[in-house]
Amino acid sequence: MDGRGLRARRTTHAPPLHKFEPLRRTALNRLFAAVYACAIIALLYRHAQTLLNPATSLLSFSLSLSLLISDLVLAFMWTGAQAFRMCPIRRKEFPENLRKIIKEEDFPGLDVFICTADPYKEPPMNVVNTALSLMAYDYPTEKISVYVSDDGGSAFTLFAFMEAAKFASHWLPFCREHNMMERSPEVYFASTYHSLSPEIEKIKMMYKTIKVKVEHIVDKGEISDEYIVDNEYREAFSKWTDGFTRMDHPAVVQVILDKSKDRDVLGNFLPNLIYVSRQKSKTSPHHFKAGALNVLLRVSAVMTNAPLILTQDCDMYSNDPQTPHRVLCYLLDPALQSKLAYIQFPQRFHGLNQTDIYASEYKREFQINTMGLDGLIGPGYMGSGCFFRRRAFFGGPSTLVQPEIPELSPDHVVDKPINSREILSLAHNVAGCDYENQTEHWGFKNGFRYGSLVEDFYTGYRLQCEGWKSLFCHPERAAFLGDVPITLLDLLSQCKRWCIGLLEVAFSKFNTLIFGSRSMGLLMGLAYSHYAFWPIWCIPVTLYSFVPQLALLNKVSIFPKVSEPWCFLYVFLFLGAYGQDLLDFVLARGTVQRWWNAQRMWMIRALSCYLFSSVEYLLKSLRISTHAFSLTSKVLDDEQSKRYGQGIFEFGVPSPLFVPLTMAAIINLLSFAWGLTEFWDNGNKEGLALQMVLAGFIVLNCLPIYGAIALRSDKGKMPTQIIVISTFLSMMYEIMKVKVEYIIDKGEISDEYIIDNAYREACSKWTDGFTRMDHPTVAQKSKTSPHHFKAGALNVLLRVSAVMTNAPLILTQDCDMYSNDPQTPIRVLCYLLNPALQSKLAYIQFPQRFHGLNQTDIYVFEYKHLFQINPMGFDGIMGSNYVGSDCFFCRRAFFGGPSTLVPTEIPELSPDHVVNKPINSQKNFSLAHNVASCDYENQTEHWGSKDIDFSVKDGRAYSVILRGQHF
Numbered sequence: 001m002d003g004r005g006l007r008a009r010r011t012t013h014a015p016p017l018h019k020f021e022p023l024r025r026t027a028l029n030r031l032f033a034a035v036y037a038c039a040i041i042a043l044l045y046r047h048a049q050t051l052l053n054p055a056t057s058l059l060s061f062s063l064s065l066s067l068l069i070s071d072l073v074l075a076f077m078w079t080g081a082q083a084f085r086m087c088p089i090r091r092k093e094f095p096e097n098l099r100k101i102i103k104e105e106d107f108p109g110l111d112v113f114i115c116t117a118d119p120y121k122e123p124p125m126n127v128v129n130t131a132l133s134l135m136a137y138d139y140p141t142e143k144i145s146v147y148v149s150d151d152g153g154s155a156f157t158l159f160a161f162m163e164a165a166k167f168a169s170h171w172l173p174f175c176r177e178h179n180m181m182e183r184s185p186e187v188y189f190a191s192t193y194h195s196l197s198p199e200i201e202k203i204k205m206m207y208k209t210i211k212v213k214v215e216h217i218v219d220k221g222e223i224s225d226e227y228i229v230d231n232e233y234r235e236a237f238s239k240w241t242d243g244f245t246r247m248d249h250p251a252v253v254q255v256i257l258d259k260s261k262d263r264d265v266l267g268n269f270l271p272n273l274i275y276v277s278r279q280k281s282k283t284s285p286h287h288f289k290a291g292a293l294n295v296l297l298r299v300s301a302v303m304t305n306a307p308l309i310l311t312q313d314c315d316m317y318s319n320d321p322q323t324p325h326r327v328l329c330y331l332l333d334p335a336l337q338s339k340l341a342y343i344q345f346p347q348r349f350h351g352l353n354q355t356d357i358y359a360s361e362y363k364r365e366f367q368i369n370t371m372g373l374d375g376l377i378g379p380g381y382m383g384s385g386c387f388f389r390r391r392a393f394f395g396g397p398s399t400l401v402q403p404e405i406p407e408l409s410p411d412h413v414v415d416k417p418i419n420s421r422e423i424l425s426l427a428h429n430v431a432g433c434d435y436e437n438q439t440e441h442w443g444f445k446n447g448f449r450y451g452s453l454v455e456d457f458y459t460g461y462r463l464q465c466e467g468w469k470s471l472f473c474h475p476e477r478a479a480f481l482g483d484v485p486i487t488l489l490d491l492l493s494q495c496k497r498w499c500i501g502l503l504e505v506a507f508s509k510f511n512t513l514i515f516g517s518r519s520m521g522l523l524m525g526l527a528y529s530h531y532a533f534w535p536i537w538c539i540p541v542t543l544y545s546f547v548p549q550l551a552l553l554n555k556v557s558i559f560p561k562v563s564e565p566w567c568f569l570y571v572f573l574f575l576g577a578y579g580q581d582l583l584d585f586v587l588a589r590g591t592v593q594r595w596w597n598a599q600r601m602w603m604i605r606a607l608s609c610y611l612f613s614s615v616e617y618l619l620k621s622l623r624i625s626t627h628a629f630s631l632t633s634k635v636l637d638d639e640q641s642k643r644y645g646q647g648i649f650e651f652g653v654p655s656p657l658f659v660p661l662t663m664a665a666i667i668n669l670l671s672f673a674w675g676l677t678e679f680w681d682n683g684n685k686e687g688l689a690l691q692m693v694l695a696g697f698i699v700l701n702c703l704p705i706y707g708a709i710a711l712r713s714d715k716g717k718m719p720t721q722i723i724v725i726s727t728f729l730s731m732m733y734e735i736m737k738v739k740v741e742y743i744i745d746k747g748e749i750s751d752e753y754i755i756d757n758a759y760r761e762a763c764s765k766w767t768d769g770f771t772r773m774d775h776p777t778v779a780q781k782s783k784t785s786p787h788h789f790k791a792g793a794l795n796v797l798l799r800v801s802a803v804m805t806n807a808p809l810i811l812t813q814d815c816d817m818y819s820n821d822p823q824t825p826i827r828v829l830c831y832l833l834n835p836a837l838q839s840k841l842a843y844i845q846f847p848q849r850f851h852g853l854n855q856t857d858i859y860v861f862e863y864k865h866l867f868q869i870n871p872m873g874f875d876g877i878m879g880s881n882y883v884g885s886d887c888f889f890c891r892r893a894f895f896g897g898p899s900t901l902v903p904t905e906i907p908e909l910s911p912d913h914v915v916n917k918p919i920n921s922q923k924n925f926s927l928a929h930n931v932a933s934c935d936y937e938n939q940t941e942h943w944g945s946k947d948i949d950f951s952v953k954d955g956r957a958y959s960v961i962l963r964g965q966h967f
């Protein structure tokens with residue numbers, strides 16, 4: 001075991017280092033869970049009753065089925081959530097007692113891992129601030145090593161750190177001397193610090209100078225010579241050669257501060273500071289952040305191999321220099337030691353607006369539920385603010401997985417200086433992208449785990465399944481503070497990434513429900529499943545935001561009447577769930593307003609990122625698309641920040657994520673307004689009352705959306721595009737759909753839907769003898785005549801169009817090939833108007849091209865040879881073959897070869913016939929019906945077999961394949 005440096009000298013009378021107590025409401029929670037469970041069973045019973053009732057019509061059957069599905073999902077999520085309520089605990093540490101038990105020089109070494117991935121989305125100065133705040137911990141400096149992983153492979157980040165190292169020699173002694181809490185320079189200088197002594201002014205100037213320099217470099221996009229001040233700089237940046245790109249470059253490991261020789265201005269040791277940019281190549285998978293962390297795990301093992309590891313996102317600075325002491329309070333407890341893998345601090349954020357409009361705090365997920373897990377086996381890993389024992393990455397508590405080289409083993413003792421040649425070359429080696437191929441352990445049996453976009457959730461889960469325990473440390477003063485996304489789209493995109501990652505865990509072979517429950521017990525399995533299946537909230541929320549409202553618009557009642565006892569069940573279930581949620585929130589020091597926003601965001605997330613992530617996950621499973629880690633931007637736009645500060649929703653950019661949400665907002669408002677007028681007119685509508693309440697509740701939730709649609713003119717308002725699309729879709733499509741489904745369901749078009757004469761006349765053709773395979777012309781078919789599939793249909797169109805408009809140019813199109821360029825006909829004219837081509841040109845074929853191909857087109861749907869390469873060959877001879885769609889024909893081509901016009905059986909079909917009657921005139925109309933009938937072609941033997949047809953034309957005349965550039 002890795003007791004090294006962690007052994008506490010404890011006597012029996014040692015003062016306590018920590019304690020915990022169960023939350024007082026636990027008993028009530030359990031009681032309430034039992035009552036609520038009964039209510040859920042009653043509800044499911046009611047659904048079963050409706051569904052099994054033989055008198056139920058198809059419409060109400062499908063409505064009930066959709067409600068049943070929704071309620072089953074809700075019940076599943078509720079069950080998972082109860083796991084957090086069974087034994088939540090609150091812990092408290094006593095770091096002041098630490099010194100009575102252990103001397104500072106016996107503190108264990110601490111390796112700090114900071115990950116960054118993009119100098120533009122994560123400004124290097126922010127990363128530097130995070131690093132400085134951690135280097136300045138109240139902890140023996142020579143025990144701290146900070147490793148920065150730069151997946152952006154950016155010289156700017158390295159430059160920023162080299163400057164920061166010089167600043168650190170002033171900053172660290174300054175922090176210690178003034179003993180302040182904020183040790184991120186940016187935060188400290190922005191706060192109201194006390195006296196403006198010349199010393200503080202001097203150090204502030206120093207910081208500002210570095211900041212200006214770094215920001216200037218990032219803006220300019222290069223490090224100009226004036227900044228390369230000495231040989232050390234020259235050498236460091238010499239690695240950025242011409243072929244060096246973000247996604248393809250060798251490993252860079254640079255020791256910026258070396259504790260054995262670098263001193264601060266007072267002559268004290270400085271902590272180690274090491275910059276690592278792992279090797280990248282386009283051919284090796286790099287596993288996003290988990291891959292970066294595993295590289296740090298190995299590089300740090302080679303260099304310092306501290307038994308304690310802190311992982312930190314680049315935007316999460318330390319807000320309390322005493323944090324490691326709190327960690328020691330647990331680590332030094334012999335009762336906990338052997339099985340403790342990590343101690344997680346909650347993610348907390350600075351710069352939230354007053355009511356936290358986007359619920360970016362995730363209070364339930366990061367704080368409330370985590371206390372619940374803490375009472376079971378322990379919280380999950382949250383990616384940042386987590387202290388690990390190094391040993392936890394090498395197999396379960398009692399089964400050590402030995403790494404492939406002894407230098408990586410958790411008990412290996414480093415006996416060489418970190419800047420020595422052996423160490424550096426080994427460090428470069430373990431940071432290489434092929435290193436992990438030696439064994440199959442990394443990312444699967446040891447280290448941070450691969451296979452999910454939420455590597456934190458997945459790694460914590462797997463460690464706990466291996467038998468490790470964890471602890472939740474939740475001091476009053478936040479230990480770390482991070483950035484929050486300040487636009488709705490950023491927040492939803494982040495959440496979408498999480499959801500996809502969670503689904504990857506849910507449907508992996510380490511499924512949380514089965515594998516999880518078996519390894520950690522039912523409660524932990526349920527709790528983890530509650531998160532892994534998080535995105536399926538989208539099912540009930542989507543159904544509940546559309547179905548009852550559409551039913552309301554159609555006066556269909558789907559909930560119990562107000563006078564029925566079942567109505568109370570609904571009210572109880574609704575108020576019970578929301579009430580308990582509110583109570584939890586307020587008891588965790590939330591305000592009612594923040595709770596309201598949190599429940600609103602739950603609805604918004606369900607209708608956007610939960611929904612889209614489920615679809616994306618499905619596409620990925622079908623291998624139609626792949627997932628990537630889209631970094632959350634940490635750059636602030638002034639105008640956006642201002643609106644965020646005022647608590648105004650920021651839509652701004654058109655994104656499909658906003659469409660279902662806006663649709664729901666519109667539908668609910670419509671149905672609510674419609675319901676109100678209906679109530680007014682004829683009061684007795686108690687069957688629709690619950691639907692009205694639901695629509696009203698959603699309308700209340702959507703108020704900021706209506707504001708963004710209608711009342712605002714700033715840049716953050718809802719983009720017009722989204723408003724138009726959503727309005728169109730929600731009003732036209734949805735109402736039409738309900739109508740059509742209703743008609744199909746009823747099996748007849750009742751009179752109320754025949755709104756005018758046009759409808760009446762159109763429908764009058766469906767007389768009693770009308771069947772699919774035997775009916776008069778609408779497009780006439782009969783069982784005794786062949787209908788020649790598509791060619792037959794096209795010939796009918798050829799004749800009907802001749803009678804009606806007889807345009808010289810014809811475009812044939814499959815129903816799934818939409819136009820991708822409004823200028824296409826103009827291109828066609830470029831050929832048609834060329835006198836040299838005119839006389840023999842039959843058609844101009846565009847290649848069939850497709851949208852939504854996956855990146856590597858695994859099924860070769862593109863048929864590049866068939867649709868693009870070969871036609872170009874044809875094109876050089878006589879012309880491309882006709883490929884069925886996307887083809888502009890000269891009408892004349894269907895009536896014999898270029899020099900042999902086949903006369904048509906009636907003059908109206910001839911290509912030179914001039915139509916001189918309106919298309920809806922009696923004569924045209926009856927002729928059109930005539931030529932569309934199935935016996936029409938029997939008059940001659942021409943159609944489709946000799947001269948006039950859609951199947952024999954290759955080689956008749958020249959054709960041109962046209963290849964546009966903007967497909």
Ligand SMILES: O=c1ccn([C@@H]2O[C@H](COP(=O)(O)OP(=O)(O)O[C@H]3O[C@H](CO)[C@@H](O)[C@H](O)[C@H]3O)[C@@H](O)[C@H]2O)c(=O)[nH]1
Nearest residue numbers: 115116117151288289292313314383384453454629631632
């Ligand atoms: O290929 C990558 C991608 C990301 N990161 C780093 O990962 C961290 C988190 O990225 P961010 O865009 O801030 O994601 P968030 O959604 O805010 O992060 C939460 O969710 C992530 C999982 O999706 C966890 O890794 C984080 O710890 C957790 O705070 C940042 O420091 C990045 O620099 C890398 O190092 N390499």
Ligand SMILES: [Mn+2]
Nearest residue numbers: 313315482632
């Ligand atoms: Mn983040």
